[in-house]
Amino acid sequence: MNVLTPIKNTLAVLIVLGALVWALDVLQMLNFGVFKEQYMCFALGLTLAVIYLPADIDARKGRSFGWWFGLLAAIAGLTTCAYLAVAYPVILPTMIVKPMPAIISGAILIPLMVEALRRVAGTALCVILIAFLLIGLFAHLLPGHLQGRQVAPGRLISYLTLDPNGILGLPLMVTSTIVVSFVLFGNILNAAGGGAFFTDLSLAAMGRFRGGTAKIAIAASALFGSVSGSAIANVASTGVITIPMMKKSGYTPTEASAIEASASTGGQLLPPVMGAVAFLMAEFLNVPYAEVALAALIPGLLYYACLFIQADLLAARNGILALAREDLPRAAMVLLKGGHYLIPFVVLVMGLFKYNLEAERAVAYATAVTLVLGFLRAYGPNRLQFGGVVNAVVTGGKTVAEIIVIGACAGAIIGVLNITAVSFGITLQLVAIGESSLFLLLVVAALMSIIMGMGLPTLGVYLLLATLTAPSLVQLGLTPISAHMFIFFFGMMSLITPPIAVAAFAAANIGRAPPMKVGWIAVRFSWPAFILPFLFVYSPSLLMIGEPWRIALSVVTAIIGVALISAGLIGYSSRRMLNWERSVAVLAGACFILPDDVSAYTGWINLVGLPLLAILVFRMMSVREIADVPQDGATTD
Numbered sequence: 182m183n184v185l186t187p188i189k190n191t192l193a194v195l196i197v198l199g200a201l202v203w204a205l206d207v208l209q210m211l212n213f214g215v216f217k218e219q220y221m222c223f224a225l226g227l228t229l230a231v232i233y234l235p236a237d238i239d240a241r242k243g244r245s246f247g248w249w250f251g252l253l254a255a256i257a258g259l260t261t262c263a264y265l266a267v268a269y270p271v272i273l274p275t276m277i278v279k280p281m282p283a284i285i286s287g288a289i290l291i292p293l294m295v296e297a298l299r300r301v302a303g304t305a306l307c308v309i310l311i312a313f314l315l316i317g318l319f320a321h322l323l324p325g326h327l328q329g330r331q332v333a334p335g336r337l338i339s340y341l342t343l344d345p346n347g348i349l350g351l352p353l354m355v356t357s358t359i360v361v362s363f364v365l366f367g368n369i370l371n372a373a374g375g376g377a378f379f380t381d382l383s384l385a386a387m388g389r390f391r392g393g394t395a396k397i398a399i400a401a402s403a404l405f406g407s408v409s410g411s412a413i414a415n416v417a418s419t420g421v422i423t424i425p426m427m428k429k430s431g432y433t434p435t436e437a438s439a440i441e442a443s444a445s446t447g448g449q450l451l452p453p454v455m456g457a458v459a460f461l462m463a464e465f466l467n468v469p470y471a472e473v474a475l476a477a478l479i480p481g482l483l484y485y486a487c488l489f490i491q492a493d494l495l496a497a498r499n500g501i502l503a504l505a506r507e508d509l510p511r512a513a514m515v516l517l518k519g520g521h522y523l524i525p526f527v528v529l530v531m532g533l534f535k536y537n538l539e540a541e542r543a544v545a546y547a548t549a550v551t552l553v554l555g556f557l558r559a560y561g562p563n564r565l566q567f568g569g570v571v572n573a574v575v576t577g578g579k580t581v582a583e584i585i586v587i588g589a590c591a592g593a594i595i596g597v598l599n600i601t602a603v604s605f606g607i608t609l610q611l612v613a614i615g616e617s618s619l620f621l622l623l624v625v626a627a628l629m630s631i632i633m634g635m636g637l638p639t640l641g642v643y644l645l646l647a648t649l650t651a652p653s654l655v656q657l658g659l660t661p662i663s664a665h666m667f668i669f670f671f672g673m674m675s676l677i678t679p680p681i682a683v684a685a686f687a688a689a690n691i692g693r694a695p696p697m698k699v700g701w702i703a704v705r706f707s708w709p710a711f712i713l714p715f716l717f718v719y720s721p722s723l724l725m726i727g728e729p730w731r732i733a734l735s736v737v738t739a740i741i742g743v744a745l746i747s748a749g750l751i752g753y754s755s756r757r758m759l760n761w762e763r764s765v766a767v768l769a770g771a772c773f774i775l776p777d778d779v780s781a782y783t784g785w786i787n788l789v790g791l792p793l794l795a796i797l798v799f800r801m802m803s804v805r806e807i808a809d810v811p812q813d814g815a816t817t818d
Contacts, residue, residue: 193578200361204541226262287342329601347596356588373555378519392496398423402444415445438692439702591644611653630671720776742774769793
């Protein structure tokens with residue numbers, strides 16, 4: 182008897198509706214004055230209830246401790262947050278004089294958040310949160326520069342619970358408004374047939390080229406990932422179609438899984454939508470989202486250009502042909518039947534870039550347009566129905582519940598660092614490292630991003646490192662957007678970097694390939710994401726910062742460098758390459774990929790690449806065919 186399922190679904194719907202009401206300023210239009218912290222309490226209470234509430238009331242499960250604990254935790258979380266939402270304007274001014282209501286509320290809320298985080302994000306992030314809460318209690322005992330101020334337990338709990346720099350802070354605000362709105366947009370678009378349209382469009386555009394199945398996977402994952410912002414969701418949604426398709430055409434299971442994992446992961450950095458991190462970054466930097474999207478444009482395009490080049494060269498090396506023309510949809514027919522799905526993106530881009538609307542408002546308008554178009558016109562056999570909309574809203578509410586609780590817990594960590602002043606000590610330590618070598622500090626930050634990101638969502642690792650690492654990078658002279666994009670890139674790459682590469686492992690499960698091997702091949706396919714952050718730190722021209730001619734020059738040389746290094750890694754250009762030719766290609770690519778303004782000598786390094794490139798071109802033209810002798814590292818499976 183599934184009596185609790187409708188209740189859980191209703192709470193999930195309320196999360197989404199609350200975000201829309203806040204995004205569209207409905208309360209202000211009705212002359213209701215509400216603090217943003219009150220709204221966040223409302224969202225957090227619903228989130229905890231959705232996470233904890235059992236899905237059913239089965240009699241056998243009803244006798245178990247876990248079932249009763251979930252039910253009581255859902256009620257406690259919802260009730261406590263409801264109390265805080267209603268009483269917040271009264272409690273906050275009197276928190277110093279009468280702290281007991283805040284202490285009691287926090288004593289209930291914080292343990293519930295810790296367990297909720299364990300349920301949705303696993304043990305690793307939960308342990309990190311507990312460690313920071315202990316630092317809040319014992320910061321005065323830390324050694325050296327890390328030593329913080331002593332904070333009484335009651336003061337710590339009340340601060341984390343009510344202060345805008347604690348749980349009810351920026352991360353929770355972004356995840357409970359902007360992220361909810363974009364997840365809803367993606368779900369509605371998919372329910373209306375947009376996902377099928379973009380897959381067919383990729384099939385029509387790429388299927389007629391050699392290795393077309395891999396190029397379809399890359400294009401579809403880029404389009405879908407730009408909307409969903411989740412690598413795991415991207416792999417699960419597009420991978421079930423693209424990975425079997427690639428295997429059937431001739432790619433090995435390992436290659437097919439690795440290509441899908443790399444393409445799905447990169448969707449988070451591809452404008453116009455990107456992932457949740459981009460919107461949070463805009464709030465951290467206090468800049469319009471459009472500025473973040475423009476900064477990510479060149480690195481995102483270079484990343485996907487590299488994937489396309491490697492897929493093409495791999496197909497040429499292994500003799501993987503194009504798909505049969507009769508099996509491909511015609512691009513004109515696809516656009517005729519589903520071209521209306523491009524209109525919501527036009528609305529979204531216009532709202533963000535031309536009218537400078539808040540992200541949640543712009544995507545709300547795009548969602549409304551998607552709903553109208555979905556009801557009026559179908560793509561495929563089924564038109565958007567009311568039931569499909571309800572299912573999209575319910576699914577969206579349950580999905581964002583996991584993200585919202587991560588945002589709340591990240592706020593708690595930031596609150597601990599602020600009230601104890603430990604963040605200042607960490608910044609001093611990192612600045613001390615950077616004074617001896619900025620490059621060494623960047624390497625440390627990159628390793629921290631990958632290690633802390635193992636098994637964690639990109640949003641979680643970005644929130645931690647934006648607080649711990651980014652300030653020290655900025656103090657050493659980096660532009661704020663360069664520092665934040667740097668940690669974002671490496672936090673994202675933790676999804677495919679072994680030993681815990683969740684996106685690669687998800688793809689390996691679909692492709693029935695060795696997970697660890699898929700992870701390492703995905704790292705090789707995604708190599709630009711490990712190099713570009715170091716380059717745009719030293720040369721902001723790759724982030725669209727600087728004179729137009731310098732930006733254009735950096736893009737051209739970077740594309741040449743990406744193509745050469747990719748050819749060297751795959752071992753194929755116009756034919757199979759000898760080992761020394763592969764080495765020359767990688768070396769020439771390394772010379773070209775460096776922007777000319779990285780240092781005073783970079784222009785000369787670029788020039789060194791010219792004779793190396795000439796040697797390769799001469800070899801390719803003079804030697805038409807060589808014996809098909811296996812070269813070291815020439816295959817990947």
